Amino acid sequence: MSDFREEEKLGKAYDSHLARRLMGYMKPYKAQVWLALLLTLVVTPLAALPPALFWVALDWYIVPVFKKTLAFAAGMRGLGWVTLINLAALLFGFAIQYLQVRVMQNVGQKTMYDMRKEIFARLQALPMSFYDKSPVGRLVTRVTSDVDALNDLFASGIVAMINDAFLLVSFVGILFYMNWRLAIATLSVLPLILLATWMFRNKARDANRRIRTSLARINAFLNENIGGMAVVQLFGREKKAKSEFSNLNRNYMEAYKDVIFAYALFFPVVAFLSTLAIAFVFWFGGSQALLGAVQIGMIVAFMQYAQQFFRPIQDLSDKFNILQSAMAASERIFKLLDEPIP
Numbered sequence: 001m002s003d004f005r006e007e008e009k010l011g012k013a014y015d016s017h018l019a020r021r022l023m024g025y026m027k028p029y030k031a032q033v034w035l036a037l038l039l040t041l042v043v044t045p046l047a048a049l050p051p052a053l054f055w056v057a058l059d060w061y062i063v064p065v066f067k068k069t070l071a072f073a074a075g076m077r078g079l080g081w082v083t084l085i086n087l088a089a090l091l092f093g094f095a096i097q098y099l100q101v102r103v104m105q106n107v108g109q110k111t112m113y114d115m116r117k118e119i120f121a122r123l124q125a126l127p128m129s130f131y132d133k134s135p136v137g138r139l140v141t142r143v144t145s146d147v148d149a150l151n152d153l154f155a156s157g158i159v160a161m162i163n164d165a166f167l168l169v170s171f172v173g174i175l176f177y178m179n180w181r182l183a184i185a186t187l188s189v190l191p192l193i194l195l196a197t198w199m200f201r202n203k204a205r206d207a208n209r210r211i212r213t214s215l216a217r218i219n220a221f222l223n224e225n226i227g228g229m230a231v232v233q234l235f236g237r238e239k240k241a242k243s244e245f246s247n248l249n250r251n252y253m254e255a256y257k258d259v260i261f262a263y264a265l266f267f268p269v270v271a272f273l274s275t276l277a278i279a280f281v282f283w284f285g286g287s288q289a290l291l292g293a294v295q296i297g298m299i300v301a302f303m304q305y306a307q308q309f310f311r312p313i314q315d316l317s318d319k320f321n322i323l324q325s326a327m328a329a330s331e332r333i334f335k336l337l338d339e340p341i342p
Contacts, residue, residue, distance in 0.1 A: 018327055018330045018331060018334065019327075021330070021334060022150065022153075022326070022330055025111045025114060025115055025154075026107065026111055026154065028110075028114075029107045029110060029111065032103050032104075032106065032107050033104075033107060035103055036100050036103045036104050036107075036159050037159065037162060039096055039099065039100045039103075040100075040159065040162055040163050040166055041166075042096050043093065043096055043097060043100065043163055043166075044163070044166045044167055044170050045170075046089050046092060046093035046096065047093065047167060047308065048170055048171070048174060048305075048308075049085075049086075049089045050086055050089065050090070050304070051300075051301040051302075051304035051305050051308070052301060053082050053085060053086045053089075054297065054300055054301055054304060055297040055298060055300065055301035056082055056297070057078075057079055057082045057297070058295075058296055058297030058300055059295045059296065059297030059298070060078060060297075061074075061075040061078040061079050061082070062075065062079070063295070063296060063297070100159060101156075104154070104155050104156065104158075104159050105155045105156075107154060107155070108151045108154035108155025108156075109151070109155070111150075111151075111154050112147050112148075112150065112151045112154070115147055115150065115333070116143055116147055118337065119142060119143050119147070119333065119336065119337065120143065122336065122337050122339065122341075123139065123143075123336075125341045126339055126341060127341075127342055130339060135220035135223060135224060136220070136223045136224075136227070137216070137218075137219035137220030137221065137222055137223030137224065138216050138219065138220045139336070140219055140223065141215065141216045141219045141220075142332060142333055142336050145212075145215060145216075145329075146212075146329035146330075146332055146333050147329070147333070149212075149322075149325040149326050149328075149329035150326050150329055150330060150333070152322045152325070152326065153322055153323060153325075153326035156322070157319050157322040157323060157326065160315065160319055161316060161319045161323075163312075164312035164315045164316050164319070165312075165316075167308070167309075167312045168309065168312050168313070168316075171305055171308060171309040172187075172309070174305055175187075175302065175305055175306070175309070178298060178301070178302060178305075179285075179294060179298065179302065181284070181288075182281055182284060182285055182288075182294070182299075182302050185277075185280040185281060185284045185285075186277050186278075186280065186281055186302070186306045186309070187277070188277065188280060189273045189274070189276055189277045189280075192273055193270055193273050193274075193310070193313060196266060196269045196270060196273070197266075197270075197313065197316075200262055200265070200266035201320055201321075203258070203262040204259060204262045204263070204266075204320075204321050205320075205321065205324050206258075207255050207256075207258035207259040207262060208255075208259060208321055208324060208325055209324075209328065210251070210254075210255035210258070211252065211255040211256060211259065212325065212328060212329070213255075214248060214251045214252035214255055215252060217248050217251075218245075218248050218249065218252060221244065221245060221248055222245075225241050225245070266314075267314060270310060270313065270314050273310075274306070274307065274310035277306055277310070278303055278306050278307065281299065281302055281303055281306055282299070282303070285298075285299040285302060286299065
């Protein structure tokens, strides 16, 4: 903690030792965590249900009515039931996701409460020699922004990543079950999306690291200069301090601008590639429909599943940044908690 360059020492994107230690803070609330994870098994089928209902509505009721193979009244009754089931699934899915978010947010806040108490207790027990070597602003960063980074992981990161992983696996299975040829056409752009995700991950990870470094430096600088303002003015260092703070502030701004640029570039690229995949579905699926090999409802449902498939990829890339920030923050927090007490 005594070396100012410590802020540059940033760990891996994922550290199993740190992860196990972090999970220890969730043990008192494991029942709530298991509840949130079990709700994932309900969220995934509900997310996959609406496209299947569109498939049923088109091929079972709408198209047969136009072909005069089904009475109009029977078609309207069928559409009514499909609409009611879809509405019920949407409302139930909303309730389940609301409960899941509330449970994990509650766990995240309680976990951060316990961690902040432990950090503050350790700060009170450390000797005065420790504070002679450690900028107070950096210690404040440990208790505030570093703990907030862990809150993002506990409250929204873990369960969201599990949800996205379940959705990806489920949608791949559904696509291949419906029509493996259309599935291959849909996933043909996946290598390009993975390449874009890998590039975005590296750029965003580097920028997020610089953000945390710059923020810790700003906090340390402000604490030292405001706390020692009498000394600053006594030696006439106002202009020098202003220039140093301007540089620190500019570095913080540039790091944030790099994150904004990475997001502004990544999401349109993924949106373009996902639209290209859907265009493949229309072209290939349309040609199959003209030959009578597939039904119109299947193509519409396939398009909706394809749209939902690419959304978790974007979410997982975003959650990777939360994971990276949490690993870096936990490394610093645990280094403080591991400081020996005489």
